[in-house]
Amino acid sequence: MSNRTVITFGTFDVLHVGHVRVLQRAAELGDRLVVGVSADALNITKKNRAPVFTQDERLEIVGALRVVDAVFVEESLEQKRDYILEHGADVLVMGDDWKGKFDFVSDICEVVYLPRTPSVSTTGLIEHIANNG
Ligand code: CTP
Numbered sequence: 001m002s003n004r005t006v007i008t009f010g011t012f013d014v015l016h017v018g019h020v021r022v023l024q025r026a027a028e029l030g031d032r033l034v035v036g037v038s039a040d041a042l043n044i045t046k047k048n049r050a051p052v053f054t055q056d057e058r059l060e061i062v063g064a065l066r067v068v069d070a071v072f073v074e075e076s077l078e079q080k081r082d083y084i085l086e087h088g089a090d091v092l093v094m095g096d097d098w099k100g101k102f103d104f105v106s107d108i109c110e111v112v113y114l115p116r117t118p119s120v121s122t123t124g125l126i127e128h129i130a131n132n133g
Pocket of ligand 1: 119121122
């Protein structure tokens with residue numbers, strides 16, 4: 001019996017169609033989808049700003065999607081390997097903006113990079129709302 005667990009990571013702030021599509025496509029690669037939602041503190045270091053929605057809100061939103069089976073907080077980018085092992089993931093899915101960057105875990109799981117949905121991003125949405133409000 002195959003029971004493939006897929007894992008993916010992201011901020012998923014101000015949820016948009018690019019997020020929904022990447023999660024749907026990730027879910028199709030296995031039987032169970034686990035999502036690491038990046039911590040507020042991690043975002044502040046990574047993107048130099050706090051997310052619009054708190055990590056608890058982002059966990060609740062992503063966890064409510066039909067294709068998502070479980071969510072957890074990603075505290076650090078360096079712990080990908082630990083998270084993959086902890087959640088028994090067979091496949092790591094990342095957006096192709098990360099192409100090649102996670103090949104170092106290919107000894108413990110399959111690594112798949114999915115193309116991003118063009119023309120939409122959280123950063124773009126925040127700017128759009130700020131300039132048109
Ligand atoms: N993603 C996607 N298509 C987009 C935007 C995001 O497939 N247009 C994917 C990313 O590749 C990643 C996941 O969604 O796998 C979460 O990305 P995240 O960084 O949270 O979203 P962005 O919109 O890229 O956020 P930001 O603008 O803050 O970088």
